[in-house]
Amino acid sequence: MNRPELSLALVGFGHVARRFVRLLDEVADRLEFTWRVVAISTRHHGSVIDVDGIEVNRAVATVEARQSLDRLDRVPRERSGIDVIRQVADALADEAAEGRLVCIETTVLDIDRGEPAVSHVRAALEGQAHVVTANKGPAAFAYHELEALAESVDRIFFFEGAVMDGVPVFNLVRDTMPAVSVEGFRGVINSTCNFILSELERGKEFEPALAEMQARGIAEANPSLDIDGWDAAAKTAALVNVLMGSAITPHHVRRTGISEVTGIDVREAISRGRRIRLVASASRQGGKVKAQVEPEMVDRHDPLYGLEDLENALYLNTDLLGQVGIVQRSGGLTQTAYALLSDLASISARLREI
Amino acid sequence: MNRPELSLALVGFGHVARRFVRLLDEVADRLEFTWRVVAISTRHHGSVIDVDGIEVNRAVATVEARQSLDRLDRVPRERSGIDVIRQVADALADEAAEGRLVCIETTVLDIDRGEPAVSHVRAALEGQAHVVTANKGPAAFAYHELEALAESVDRIFFFEGAVMDGVPVFNLVRDTMPAVSVEGFRGVINSTCNFILSELERGKEFEPALAEMQARGIAEANPSLDIDGWDAAAKTAALVNVLMGSAITPHHVRRTGISEVTGIDVREAISRGRRIRLVASASRQGGKVKAQVEPEMVDRHDPLYGLEDLENALYLNTDLLGQVGIVQRSGGLTQTAYALLSDLASISARLREI
Numbered sequence: 001m002n003r004p005e006l007s008l009a010l011v012g013f014g015h016v017a018r019r020f021v022r023l024l025d026e027v028a029d030r031l032e033f034t035w036r037v038v039a040i041s042t043r044h045h046g047s048v049i050d051v052d053g054i055e056v057n058r059a060v061a062t063v064e065a066r067q068s069l070d071r072l073d074r075v076p077r078e079r080s081g082i083d084v085i086r087q088v089a090d091a092l093a094d095e096a097a098e099g100r101l102v103c104i105e106t107t108v109l110d111i112d113r114g115e116p117a118v119s120h121v122r123a124a125l126e127g128q129a130h131v132v133t134a135n136k137g138p139a140a141f142a143y144h145e146l147e148a149l150a151e152s153v154d155r156i157f158f159f160e161g162a163v164m165d166g167v168p169v170f171n172l173v174r175d176t177m178p179a180v181s182v183e184g185f186r187g188v189i190n191s192t193c194n195f196i197l198s199e200l201e202r203g204k205e206f207e208p209a210l211a212e213m214q215a216r217g218i219a220e221a222n223p224s225l226d227i228d229g230w231d232a233a234a235k236t237a238a239l240v241n242v243l244m245g246s247a248i249t250p251h252h253v254r255r256t257g258i259s260e261v262t263g264i265d266v267r268e269a270i271s272r273g274r275r276i277r278l279v280a281s282a283s284r285q286g287g288k289v290k291a292q293v294e295p296e297m298v299d300r301h302d303p304l305y306g307l308e309d310l311e312n313a314l315y316l317n318t319d320l321l322g323q324v325g326i327v328q329r330s331g332g333l334t335q336t337a338y339a340l341l342s343d344l345a346s347i348s349a350r351l352r353e354i
Numbered sequence: 355m356n357r358p359e360l361s362l363a364l365v366g367f368g369h370v371a372r373r374f375v376r377l378l379d380e381v382a383d384r385l386e387f388t389w390r391v392v393a394i395s396t397r398h399h400g401s402v403i404d405v406d407g408i409e410v411n412r413a414v415a416t417v418e419a420r421q422s423l424d425r426l427d428r429v430p431r432e433r434s435g436i437d438v439i440r441q442v443a444d445a446l447a448d449e450a451a452e453g454r455l456v457c458i459e460t461t462v463l464d465i466d467r468g469e470p471a472v473s474h475v476r477a478a479l480e481g482q483a484h485v486v487t488a489n490k491g492p493a494a495f496a497y498h499e500l501e502a503l504a505e506s507v508d509r510i511f512f513f514e515g516a517v518m519d520g521v522p523v524f525n526l527v528r529d530t531m532p533a534v535s536v537e538g539f540r541g542v543i544n545s546t547c548n549f550i551l552s553e554l555e556r557g558k559e560f561e562p563a564l565a566e567m568q569a570r571g572i573a574e575a576n577p578s579l580d581i582d583g584w585d586a587a588a589k590t591a592a593l594v595n596v597l598m599g600s601a602i603t604p605h606h607v608r609r610t611g612i613s614e615v616t617g618i619d620v621r622e623a624i625s626r627g628r629r630i631r632l633v634a635s636a637s638r639q640g641g642k643v644k645a646q647v648e649p650e651m652v653d654r655h656d657p658l659y660g661l662e663d664l665e666n667a668l669y670l671n672t673d674l675l676g677q678v679g680i681v682q683r684s685g686g687l688t689q690t691a692y693a694l695l696s697d698l699a700s701i702s703a704r705l706r707e708i
Contacts, residue, residue, distance in 0.1 A: 168530035322684020330676020
């Protein structure tokens with residue numbers, strides 16, 4: 001198979017998914033696969049299934065005009081995300097069996113149980129579809145179950161976008177560090193909190209800084225997810241589950257957010273040559289993994305010291321390579337959309353090997 | 355083929371190659387291949403070929419006792435590295451044809467023409483062997499010729515160890531950033547110079563700092579390669595050739611070393627909140643790539659500001675991901691040996707796919 005055609009079922013069609021389909025078009029000539037979108041499922045704007053291929057621009061325009069996708073469907077009906085996944089997997093059973101059906105999951109993070117994302121991933125794998133998600137929930141709440149299911153049906157379950165957008169973290173370890181054991185990590189992985197702390201350092205106020213992040217689509221709709229450390233805790237749980245082999249959820253991560261941090265605190269830190277940063281970390285202690293998210297006072301010798309505004313960084317402690325860092329200096333929608341694209345390219349590469 | 359056996363021809367058997375064979379033993383149970391060493395070629399300690407497998411511990415002991423490997427050979431004779439490669443490729447033609455013969459090239463960098471490393475790589479690929487090298491020469495002087503040759507015989511030519519030891523740079527871009535275009539880079543990629551500058555900042559002298567790096571086996575035997583910027587220029591050329599698609603040699607890199615930098619300079623910089631770092635960089639200007647290595651004054655907002663002692667970092671400017679950094683915080687023989695191991699694992703992964 002030289003340039004496989006992939007059939008994409010988009011579950012979730014918010015900013016990230018819409019940027020993703022545009023990005024695919026923009027870089028089509030660099031990709032070693034072709035694609036068509038066969039389903040789009042949304043929470044508030046209906047759904048559409050067309051195994052012959054949906055006219056994506058029209059779907060984007062429909063949703064951006066706040067209209068329902070149902071009008072694009074030949075047989076419109078009310079369906080949940082799971083309904084859409086099952087219906088597509090049935091209708092495209094041959095393509096699913098050949099490994100050419102991919103579910104692109106981009107629903108919103110639910111911090112209680114990671115649902116409905118976990119169920120979406122499960123249903124897709126059960127239908128022999130590969131799954132790519134930018135949602136932190138599945139890897140944070142159910143990584144081992146879902147990965148075992150993926151292996152049992154010989155499908156890929158990837159989620160590079162869950163941490164640091166498209167900057168490789170999971171793919172970095174899996175693809176470029178064979179035989180290396182990750183013993184722990186430490187990083188700044190929530191952009192909203194880092195931006196707020198940077199603004200406080202510049203003498204700005206907390207609330208307007210948060211509002212700016214919401215306006216730019218970087219903060220979660222529910223601000224508690226960011227400022228109370230939940231987003232970082234979900235990422236931490238995903239990292240622990242995937243890179244360190246442990247099985248935890250975000251609720252096992254000791255967590256302190258930045259809501260108590262004041263401008264006085266951060267400027268007092270600066271006057272002593274330090275900065276306050278929200279640090280996520282994990283390490284093995286005895287047989288267990290200890291994970292936490294909390295504001296830390298870092299000095300200029302700390303590799304996290306220099307991270308401004310939206311910059312993220314993750315330092316992995318490894319046995320064979322010592323400490324290795326990966327740094328994201330630019331964030332935004334394109335970077336998150338790219339995460340989905342890079343995972344899709346991995347699926348296509350595997351297909352071309354067959 | 356489930357767990358392929360690879361036959362290794364070691365061309366160069368210095369500290370790195372000897373650490374590499376020990377490392378293979380140490381992590382054998384994590385590897386998805388087995389191996390035997392079928393040839394060892396050295397510049398000053400003879401050579402040995404045994405297609406049934408050389409007793410590696412004995413070879414290590416022989417070289418470390420400054421004796422000749424010829425005594426381990428059933429039919430000892432004087433052979434160059436190229437002679438050894440050709441003889442092994444002939445004797446193991448079947449394994450070479452199956453893609454199970456690998457040349458591990460670890461000779462010393464020659465900054466004039468990259469020889470004999472370039473010829474070693476060429477001879478190995480002509481003999482249908484894969485090539486893994488920690489030498490910067492081949493990618494810095496002849497990347498496009500050698501890569502074209504490798505593709506024409508369907509073999510791998512990898513050199514992760516050429517820049518930042520085993521911390522992924524080339525593999526990072528190739529394996530985890532599909533469809534991304536690298537537009538430029540900027541980094542600190544010579545440990546010896548960074549250590550000397552750090553020592554000068556602490557009030558130490560230049561010469562003892564250099565001597566310490568030589569004693570620890572980190573500086574090149576010829577100190578000019580480090581302090582005159584040649585090592586960084588060779589790495590820069592390799593990065594430009596491989597990541598940016600241009601075709602240059604180290605002699606095309608504008609180059610200023612650190613030999614003129616004094617303790618007064620670095621402490622004067624510190625008094626103004628800055629540091630002097632030897633920075634390697636490249637960017638596209640018009641249709642051409644401009645590459646240079648030179649001491650730069652960096653301030654605390656610069657991501658290279660915090661790099662102490664042996665720390666390296668490389669920041670890539672990309673089109674889809676913006677600026678992405680990879681940071682090496684620990685260096686040493688194990689990290690360089692690991693580079694060879696990670697490339698070997700990539701070869702084994704490709705064999706298992708067949």
